[in-house]
Amino acid sequence: MSGDRDVAAEFGEAVNMTAKELERWLDTDESKEAGQKRDGGESTGHASGRGIVRLLRKGKSSLNGHDYEHMTKVIGYIHRHLAQRPSGDVRETRWRHSLMNWGHDPLK
16 A cells, blocks of 8 residues: 555655646647657647546545556656657657646646
């Protein structure tokens, strides 16, 4: 059980946007344009962001194995993507926008 607690704690550190902030972000054109699209539709990160909003709103006691799997995927993505930070001002970059789809704003 401590494994789940560790995943939840790491998820809480990696995801630095609130459910409300992330939900607002996901409604923007910039959010919808970032990331790799599947079949020309929604990007993987955008779909993940919707799942992250759900996780952030869900009570800890009702989290299940699928939730912890998604948390682990989110943590891995955020860590890998942060390591690829471009030089210069990242405010209006696809790199930042993609990270924000995954619940992490590197400017926070």
